[in-house]
Amino acid sequence: MSRTPPRVGDTAEMSRTITDDDIALFSRISGDFNPLHYDEEAARASRFGEIVVQGGITSAILNAVVAEKLPGPGTVFLNVTWDFKAPGRPGDTITGRVEVTAAREDKPITELRTTVHRDDGTLLLEGTAVCWTMDLA
Numbered sequence: 001m002s003r004t005p006p007r008v009g010d011t012a013e014m015s016r017t018i019t020d021d022d023i024a025l026f027s028r029i030s031g032d033f034n035p036l037h038y039d040e041e042a043a044r045a046s047r048f049g050e051i052v053v054q055g056g057i058t059s060a061i062l063n064a065v066v067a068e069k070l071p072g073p074g075t076v077f078l079n080v081t082w083d084f085k086a087p088g089r090p091g092d093t094i095t096g097r098v099e100v101t102a103a104r105e106d107k108p109i110t111e112l113r114t115t116v117h118r119d120d121g122t123l124l125l126e127g128t129a130v131c132w133t134m135d136l137a
Helices: 020-030 040-045 055-068
Strands: 011-017 075-084 093-103 109-118 123-133
Touching: 011 055, 020 055, 055 075, 055 093, 055 109, 055 123, 075 109, 093 123
Parallel strands: none
Antiparallel strands: 011 093, 075 123, 093 109, 109 123
């Protein structure tokens, strides 16, 4: 699969709505059954005040953006540095966005600025990622 190499300043984003099923599936995959994700009483008593989704669900939208849009199919993360700023909740629509900050010419390595926002504009996650894109020809 031949593609145009990413250029500094290129951006891409994807959105999806988080469901209770997402929480249950992520728990089964990861083994993360923290009461903050299921137990209304425990979540209400926490600093969050309500059910919150696993951070892996929040960051997963970035996996989709990188693999599907920019740099695109064949891309894997080599390194990520993410700061979680606020929680996602069931019913939130989240948008993951990447922006190319550097693209090597000698290797298919791309550096990205990454963010995830809630539909109300709240920043949930910000950071950086380094990706390698394999040619799937």
